[in-house]
Amino acid sequence: xxxxxxxxxxxxxxxxxxxxxxxxxxxxxxxxxxxxxxxxxxxxxxxxxxxxxxxxxxxxxxxxxxxxxxxxxxxxxxxxxxxxxxxxxxxxxxxxxxxxxxxxxxxxxxxxxxxxxxxxxxxxxxxxxxxxxxxxxxxxxxxxxxxxxxxxxxxxxxxxxxxxxxxxxxxxxxxxxxxxxxxxxxxxxxxxxxxxxxxxxxxxxxxxxxxxxxxxxxxxxxx
Amino acid sequence: xxxxxxxxxxxxxxxxxxxxxxxxxxxxxxxxxxxxxxxxxxxxxxxxxxxxxxxxxxxxxxxxxxxxxxxxxxxxxxxxxxxxxxxxxxxxxxxxxxxxxxxx
Numbered sequence: 108x109x110x111x112x113x114x115x116x117x118x119x120x121x122x123x124x125x126x127x128x129x130x131x132x133x134x135x136x137x138x139x140x141x142x143x144x145x146x147x148x149x150x151x152x153x154x155x156x157x158x159x160x161x162x163x164x165x166x167x168x169x170x171x172x173x174x175x176x177x178x179x180x181x182x183x184x185x186x187x188x189x190x191x192x193x194x195x196x197x198x199x200x201x202x203x204x205x206x207x208x209x210x211x212x213x214x215x216x217x218x219x220x221x222x223x224x225x226x227x228x229x230x231x232x233x234x235x236x237x238x239x240x241x242x243x244x245x246x247x248x249x250x251x252x253x254x255x256x257x258x259x260x261x262x263x264x265x266x267x268x269x270x271x272x273x274x275x276x277x278x279x280x281x282x283x284x285x286x287x288x289x290x291x292x293x294x295x296x297x298x299x300x301x302x303x304x305x306x307x308x309x310x311x312x313x314x315x316x317x318x319x320x321x322x323x324x325x326x327x328x329x330x
Numbered sequence: 331x332x333x334x335x336x337x338x339x340x341x342x343x344x345x346x347x348x349x350x351x352x353x354x355x356x357x358x359x360x361x362x363x364x365x366x367x368x369x370x371x372x373x374x375x376x377x378x379x380x381x382x383x384x385x386x387x388x389x390x391x392x393x394x395x396x397x398x399x400x401x402x403x404x405x406x407x408x409x410x411x412x413x414x415x416x417x418x419x420x421x422x423x424x425x426x427x428x429x430x431x432x433x434x
Contacts, residue, residue, distance in 0.1 A: 133355070140353040201351060202393040270391030330359045330389060 112305040113167045119313060120157040123320040127153050130327045145198050152191030153319060159183035167304055174304060176297060177245045185245075188252045195259040195279075202266045210265050218258030221287070225250040228291055232298035246298060249290035257283045275326040282318030285311045337432045338376035340408045341425065345375050345382070348401030363389060383421050395421075402428075 131146040138144070159180045166175035206214075229250065233243055260280050267273045289311030296302035331339075349357040364370040368385040370378045386394040398421040405428050406413035416423075 136354045140355065142353045142356045202396045204399070205392045205395045266393045267391045270387065270393065271389050273391055330356070330363060
C-alpha cells in the first residue's frame with residue numbers, strides 16, 4: 108500500500124505533464140501568443156507538482172522518511188501554484204467580459220465561503236498544535252492557495268459551462284476541488300498527528316491529477 | 331466587385347481578426363472544428379454566418395460573446411460605422427445592420 112501510495116502520484120502527475128505538453132505543442136505558435144503562454148504555464152505548473160511528487164517518493168521510498176513534511180517537495184508544490192494560477196487567470200481574462208456582475212458576485216461568494224470554511228476547519232487544530240511556525244504556515248498555505256485557484260477556475264466554468272470547453276473546465280474545477288479536500292484533510296491530520304503514509308486522503312491527490320490529465324485531453328480534443 | 335461580395339470579404343476579414351482574440355493557434359483550432367463538426371469552411375463563413383455563430387456558442391458557451399464582440403468591432407471599424415452596443419441585439423443583428431449599410 109505504501110509503495111503504491113508513494114510511487115503512483117509521480118506516475119500519474121507525469122502522465123498529466125505529458126498530456127498537457129501535447130496540448131502545449133498543439134497551441135504553441137509564438138511566445139507572445141496567449142494560448143501559447145497559457146499552456147506553457149499549465150504545463151510548468153503541473154511539472155513542478157510532478158517534481159514535488161517525485162521528491163516525496165524519494166524521501167519515503169529511498170531515504171525511508173516516514174512523513175517528509177515540510178520538505179523540499181513542498182517548495183515544488185507551492186511553486187507550482189504560481190504558473191497554474193496565472194494560466195487560469197490569463198485564460199479567464201480573455202473571456203472575462205462575458206461574465207455578468209451577478210456571476211462575479213456568485214464566484215466571489217463561493218471563494219469567500221470556502222476560504223472561511225477552510226480557516227475555521229484548521230484554526231482549532233492549529234491552536235492546539237505544537238508544530239513550528241513554518242509547518243503551521245504551510246498547513247494554511249495549501250488550502251488557501253487551492254481556494255485562490257478555485258475562485259478563478261470557477262469563473263472559467265461559469266463562462267464555458269454551456270459549451271464543449273465546459274467539460275474541460277468542469278474537470279479542472281474537480282481537480283482543484285480534490286486538492287482542496289486533500290489539502291484540508293492533510294493539514295488537519297498532520298496537525299492532529301494522525302496522518303500516515305498511504306492514508307486514504309491521498310486518493311484526493313490521485314484523483315486531482317487524473318482530472319487535470321482528462322481536462323487537458325478534452326480541451327485539445329474540443330478545440 | 332458587387333456590394334454583396336465586398337461585404338462578404340470585409341466580414342471574412344473581421345471574423346479572421348475577431349478570432350485572433352484567441353491567438354493564431356486558437357483561431358486555427360476554431361476554423362478546424364467549425365469545418366469538421368459543423369461543415370463550415372473558413373471561406374464559407376460569410377454565407378453561413380448563422381451556423382458560424384451557432385458553432386462558436388457550442389464550443390465556447392457564454393465565452394462566444396467575447397469573440398462575437400471582437401468580430402463586430404472589427405467589422406464596424408472596417409466599414410466606418412460607429413459601434414454602439416444595443417440592448418437585446420444579437421451578433422447576427424449587428425451583422426445584418428452592417429450589411430444593410432454597405433448595400434444601401
